[in-house]
Amino acid sequence: MSTSSAPAARRDPAAWDLALLPPDADPVAARRFCRAVAAAHYENFTVATMLVPRRLRQHLATIYTFARWADDLADEATSPAAATAALADWRGGLEACFAGRPRHPVYVALAETVRERGLTIEPFADLLDAFQQDQVKTRYATRAELLDYCRRSADPVGRIVLALEGCRDAELVRMSDSICTGLQLVNFWQDITRDRLAGRIYLPEDDMARHGVDEAMLAEMPAESAVRSLLEDEVAWARECFAAGARLPAVAPSALRPAITMFLAGGLAVANAIEAAGYDTLSRRPTVGRLTKLRLAGRALVAAVAARLGGRS
Secondary structure (H helix, E strand, O other): OOHHHOOOOOOOHHHHHHHHOOOOOOHHHHHHHHHHHHHHHOOOHHHHHHOOOHHHHHHHHHHHHHHHHHHHHHHOOOOHHHHHHHHHHHHHHHHHHHOOOOOOHHHHHHHHHHHHHOOOOHHHHHHHHHHHHOOOOOOOOOHHHHHHHHHHHOHHHHHHHHHHOOOOOHHHHHHHHHHHHHHHHHHHHHOHHHHHHOOOOOOOHHHHHHOOOOHHHHHOOOOOHHHHHHHHHHHHHHHHHHHHOOOHHHHOOHHHHHHHHHHHHHHHHHHHHHHHOOOOOOOOOOOOOHHHHHHHHHHHHHHHHHHHHHHHO
């Protein structure tokens, strides 16, 4: 299926169902749908899939679609109550999927991944817990509270990806968790204004108080010096997370190393972009430039080719 027939916007999951999903939940069509969603909504998906062996590409698309669907159920609902109800239904579908009775085409595809790669339900359920938490919790008192959220909103993704290659080594999982948490943190610091307008503030309240920052100051542009000082500390925290996982690209399963390298480098590039903006993410959302993205992707692709050639020798 070409990406032109994939959903062009993320606003209505039900519309995806009508446009693309077969009424009989045909497995071939379900897999095709997941590939279309991933290609249409995730700008790095094409590059990411080139970094892993072909045998993993469908699985990555399916996992992404599961998470994207849940994200849209949470973000596009008419109220927190409606989102909670929709996510509860989606959780029921997840439980049915792992019981071998998938009811939704996305779960038809996911059931194949679960069966073929021996995945467990816990990291998928943790992701749904995080989406549900966003409906009721909009402030975080401490870094520990925010880390607990990241444990469920970000870390499960890395755990699932490692599990695709049968990797559940505790030390490798710890490093993956650190990278995923770092990625979540820089995303928070990049999107303070967007999150605030949605009613959520992820900056820990005790960090804000220590820097003399209140919520009203997060609406001021350009950012005041106290806000910039706060963001400098928060970015340093994210960098510590990346440093704690820095060895993972060298010791993870070889099939995953190039992709992990790219995502770690991408997270550091976002941290660098925030720093280059003077830690003012309120006036303008710092982004990684296209040339930088291409350079990072190119390096990762070279690593991927080298790894595959090395595996044949």
